[in-house]
Amino acid sequence: MKYAFYPGCVSRGAAPELYASTMEVAGRLGLELDYEPMKTASCTGSGVLQEKNQRLGDTLNARTFALAERSGLPLLVICSTCQGVMSQANKRLTSDPDYLASVNEDLAEEGLEYKGTIEPKHLMWAIIEDIGIDKLKAAVTRPLTGFKVAPFYGCYIVRPSSALDFDDNPERKDSLERVIEAVGAEVVDFDGKTACCGFPILTINQTASLTMVANHTGEAKHKGAMAMVTPCPLCHLNLDGYQPQASKLRRQEPIDLPIIHFPQMLGLAMGIDPQAMRLNKHIVSTTKLLSTMALTP
Amino acid sequence: MEVTLSVSRYDPDSERPETYYQEYGFDIDENATVLDGLIKVREEIDGSLALRCSCRSAICGSCAMRVNGQAMLACNTRLADVQPSNGGPVVVEPAGNMGLVKDLVVEFDLFWDKIRAVKPWLQPEGPEPEAEYLAPSEDMLHLSGVMSCIMCGACVSDCTVLEVDDNFLGPAALAKAYRFVADPRDGADNERLGELNEYGGVWDCTRCMQCVEVCPKDVAPMDRIMAMRDQAMEAGYTNTYGARHAMAFADSIEHSGTLDELRLPIKTFGIFNIKEMIKLAPVGIKAQLAGKRPPIFHKKTPGVENVRRLFEKTEKVENDK
Numbered sequence: 106m107k108y109a110f111y112p113g114c115v116s117r118g119a120a121p122e123l124y125a126s127t128m129e130v131a132g133r134l135g136l137e138l139d140y141e142p143m144k145t146a147s148c149t150g151s152g153v154l155q156e157k158n159q160r161l162g163d164t165l166n167a168r169t170f171a172l173a174e175r176s177g178l179p180l181l182v183i184c185s186t187c188q189g190v191m192s193q194a195n196k197r198l199t200s201d202p203d204y205l206a207s208v209n210e211d212l213a214e215e216g217l218e219y220k221g222t223i224e225p226k227h228l229m230w231a232i233i234e235d236i237g238i239d240k241l242k243a244a245v246t247r248p249l250t251g252f253k254v255a256p257f258y259g260c261y262i263v264r265p266s267s268a269l270d271f272d273d274n275p276e277r278k279d280s281l282e283r284v285i286e287a288v289g290a291e292v293v294d295f296d297g298k299t300a301c302c303g304f305p306i307l308t309i310n311q312t313a314s315l316t317m318v319a320n321h322t323g324e325a326k327h328k329g330a331m332a333m334v335t336p337c338p339l340c341h342l343n344l345d346g347y348q349p350q351a352s353k354l355r356r357q358e359p360i361d362l363p364i365i366h367f368p369q370m371l372g373l374a375m376g377i378d379p380q381a382m383r384l385n386k387h388i389v390s391t392t393k394l395l396s397t398m399a400l401t402p
Numbered sequence: 403m404e405v406t407l408s409v410s411r412y413d414p415d416s417e418r419p420e421t422y423y424q425e426y427g428f429d430i431d432e433n434a435t436v437l438d439g440l441i442k443v444r445e446e447i448d449g450s451l452a453l454r455c456s457c458r459s460a461i462c463g464s465c466a467m468r469v470n471g472q473a474m475l476a477c478n479t480r481l482a483d484v485q486p487s488n489g490g491p492v493v494v495e496p497a498g499n500m501g502l503v504k505d506l507v508v509e510f511d512l513f514w515d516k517i518r519a520v521k522p523w524l525q526p527e528g529p530e531p532e533a534e535y536l537a538p539s540e541d542m543l544h545l546s547g548v549m550s551c552i553m554c555g556a557c558v559s560d561c562t563v564l565e566v567d568d569n570f571l572g573p574a575a576l577a578k579a580y581r582f583v584a585d586p587r588d589g590a591d592n593e594r595l596g597e598l599n600e601y602g603g604v605w606d607c608t609r610c611m612q613c614v615e616v617c618p619k620d621v622a623p624m625d626r627i628m629a630m631r632d633q634a635m636e637a638g639y640t641n642t643y644g645a646r647h648a649m650a651f652a653d654s655i656e657h658s659g660t661l662d663e664l665r666l667p668i669k670t671f672g673i674f675n676i677k678e679m680i681k682l683a684p685v686g687i688k689a690q691l692a693g694k695r696p697p698i699f700h701k702k703t704p705g706v707e708n709v710r711r712l713f714e715k716t717e718k719v720e721n722d723k
Contacts, residue, residue, distance in 0.1 A: 117660075118661070119663045119696050122694075144703075145703060145705035146659075146703070147703060148655045148659065153647070153648055156628045156631045156648050157631075157635065157648055158632070158717065160716050161713065164712050164715075164716055165655070168709075211712055211715050211716065215711075260610040260611055260612075264610070265614045265615050300610070301562040301563075301612075303608060306605075306606060308643050308670050309642075309647070310567060310601070310605075313567040313606065314608075316566040317562065346689065349684075349688075383693070386693050386694060388685075388689070388692055
């Protein structure tokens, strides 16, 4: 299956592990990720640009959708935040023909028009809806038996459910658990799994942000999780990058819970070299985890 | 329809007050609501169950509680819609973030304190008109969206910031603040926005959308908070980390098409802000060592001039408004 591939800013910036692991697993899932149509696409605005100017955010996303439409390919993303921001924009654009027409006037100068046919889709959803859980299971060469992992979704891939079409696609609600089970791992359910990681207020209210990190990683660890897996690189930045500081804020000893990107978990189950997926490049070390799982980083 | 409720119980007057879950199984009509179920429990099975309810029609806002972990009005939630597919019980708990009184009844002091803190009354300016204050219909129509708040506290219950920082004004009070900031008859917008710009105000929202998801009246508190961020910046309140972050973010996309993650925190805090730069250092060093530092020379997206043109165009449309 071929997609127009939108990697987002973070997988090419502060979370290169996400990009590397996506590339590693794509071929084994029979995915062809075509970046060419997306190479002039901009950032989604991440909800931050929308604070200042929602129409501008919608216009930039309409431009990205128009670029995907022109390529004739469905649009694939690998970030919960990209997914949510795009889905919200798409909802506004496709539910109001006058709004779409006026946004298209702005796009016309570049020779672009968004017709409203794109459905941006996260790799996690695509596995369930397009590729099929069976195909994923077939690609698993090393089931993650005994791997207890806590799911952490990221706000934008679960809310608002109306913009994410949960009514038409109810399996999106527990898609992460479905994939965890498909690769042979064990789900550690905990209250914080659909909560906020705290990243958006990191620069504004750092204590609150770090408390969220400490609460969620601490709770998952307490419930027996060996790691946490997330389809959102922004959650990863906070839960991994700021976990040491969060540990200091709340506890004596480090929480020490590795945070794994969604495709890294798939790759481990496919027997891909952890180093090729940059699992040795996390802030919270994955060494102990990988040796427990009889893998070397 | 057979239903089992697992209800959170707490009695402050018991010998050892602690929360526990009690299961109640019963047969009830297919269309029954969670509140119908709870009332049935109280009237027919266990008269000691405490809950708050009144209108049973989603108007009074008394029966907000958590059902399967999410805040909602018990009176407009059908039991059939919340029965777990695994055959487990429907879990009913009191609203979160507020003190527990008994069973499903919570303390609303925090809720009202925050509503009062945003001065929820009209502060008109200029001489009093001879008759009533006039306001354009479209403005009032817009305001009706936020005025439909029934003060049930569902948004406060599930707010992820209030969970970790009770200084935050929270979604209900901030939506109420917007109701006056956006009221054409109110003359105190500047003072209001100034106060909302402080610690605990509009910038402390983490944009998690819980309030948007759980509000039974589609008030969308977070959207109102975002609108006030923009209004605060427009009114000249630009010297907060929140405002500087939003502006630096927009600048980065306008300049390069994508986000420059290296410069965003530096621009937000200011490079000469020694205190914050020192706070950033440990994470920066760890990221550097892990090969996670974003590139020093942030590459421009090809064709970024098209992105810039859209910035100019859209900003012009906004200004013309």
